[in-house]
Amino acid sequence: MKLLKMCSTTVIKGEKASKSTEEDAEANFRIYGIISYFVVLVVIGLPIWWYTTRVYRATLPLVQMQDVELKNTQNDYGMPLSLEYDILVSFVHPDPFNPTIDLRGVEIEEHLRPFLDKISPVSDFIVKSQWLFLLDLGVTPSKTEQYLVLKEEQLPHIITPLESKLWSHISPRPTINLVLYFARCDDLPLYIFGSDDKKVESNAFLSARWGGFYIINADKTSCEKGVFKPDVNAVTSTFITHIQRLFKIDNITDTDNIYELKMRKATEMVDSTKRTLKSLAGLLSEIKSIVISDDVGNKIRVAVENADLAQKFLAQGDVDEGLKFAKIAFSHSERAFSDPSLLSLLYFPEDQKYAVYIPLFLPIMIPVIMSLSTLRKWIMVRKKKID
Incomplete structure (x- = not known):
């Protein structure tokens, strides 16, 4: 009987020891699972997320x-600062056959080039030209016995409708507009009058940061022949004066x-x-x-x-x-x-980045963080056993 009792007691103790070992193994398995989740999400996942979503910035002084x-x-009156400028010469002729104009854009460029070469160390200049036909001034000149008069207050209203016809806006470079307007032959000569009601001798005006406008009248003989050859030197001299004033140059020589x-x-x-x-x-x-x-x-x-x-x-x-x-x-x-x-990332600021990723990470992180208390208890138990 005593032998049976001893055997049964031994079996019960063996079963308890076996259960304890299985429980310890299961607890260790859970702890290792918690540690692995923590390592993957916190130690590895968060740094990778932070690195891959960060904004790259090169080292700057x-x-x-x-x-x-x-x-x-x-610089209210001069041209915008640039290393290159387009010079757009626009020939505006409201009546292309009265008279026919004997003038080419290349002639203007040839006469402008010596002046432009002198100031080319400052900026490069690309000269272009265009013809605009059947285009009126956009304002109505007043009439005297001798002239058609454009008053000073009317001048800004000339540029506004003309601006839409110029292709200077398609260029990436700032444009200096130089407009040559040919007055009609069947009218009185067209002149600009200043605020003092006196005729402007140059018959031209300058618009700040835009360019110059020059009105030229054909002589009576050219109107009768139907062909007008403008004085290229007079035209380019006026345009050079405009460029000098835009760049605030007194005397280029x-x-x-x-x-x-x-x-x-x-x-x-x-x-x-x-x-x-x-x-x-x-x-x-x-x-x-x-x-x-x-x-x-x-x-x-x-x-x-x-x-x-x-x-x-x-x-x-x-x-x-x-x-x-x-x-x-x-x-x-x-x-x-x-x-x-x-x-590239201007419209994805930090608060939006967190708003996108926090709903993803938070449900996963909460159980992992809460299980850290279990990990702490396990470590304390192991420590007591070792002691």
């Missing part, structure tokens, strides 16, 4: 971009004026570069979702470096070297600021 002093510059033009344009380019870079730095600080690719970052670094070099040479009076580096800085800053890649 932000301190140099922000710590610049900007000058108060005004004077070496000092050329030097002053180079110095002024180089300084404007350096100031524009600094203003663009500072605006870009402020934009990047406010909007964190803007991507800065390596290409854009390289353009910004080149702009910063060349702006400093240009400023250094201009301070030394070396205007040619200063202008060379200023053009490089200006070009790279404009290309960096207008790069399309800056808008």
Whole structure:
């Protein structure tokens, strides 16, 4: 009997030990499952999610971009700053057969080219021409015994309807419009009168940041013959005067004026570069979702470096070297600021990113985080057993 009792007791103890071992194995399995989920979701998943959804930004000299002093510059009357300009010569003839005009656009370009070559170190100029027929002024001149009179207050109303007919808006470069208007032969000669009610001798006017408008009247003999050959020298001389005023040049034949033009344009380019870079730095600080690719970052670094070099040479009076580096800085800053890649993530800010991903991660993370208490208890039990 005693032997049977001892055997049964041993069997019960063996079963308890076996159950305890199975429970420990099952508990270990659950703990290892919790640890694996935690590692996959938190240790591996969150860093990968953060890395793959982050906004890439190349290293930028932000301190140099922000710590610049900007000058108060005004360029209300001149043309927009650019390294290239289109010069669009438009011949406007309301009555193309009365008279026929003997003039080609290439003649105007040939006469303009020597002047443009002198100021070409500052910018490049591409001369184009077009003819517009059967197009009236858009305003009604007043009539006197001798003339048809365009008053000064009527001049802005000439440009507005004409603007839609010009194809200058399709060019990526700023355009200098030079319009030559041929008055009708069957009317009195057409002249511009100023605010003092006196005839403007040049019979032309200038519009700020747009270009010039020149009215030419055919002589009586040409009207009778039906063919009019304008004085190309007079036309180009008027257009050159317009360009000089737009670029604020007094006398292009004077070496000092050329030097002053180079110095002024180089300084404007350096100031524009600094203003663009500072605006870009402020934009990047406010909007964190803007991507800065390596290409854009390289353009910004080149702009910063060349702006400093240009400023250094201009301070030394070396205007040619200063202008060379200023053009490089200006070009790279404009290309960096207008790069399309800056808008690639502009409309997916941080709050929207969290709004998309939190509903995905939160239901999975809550059980994992709550199971950490079970992991803590298991660690405490293991620690007691070891002790």
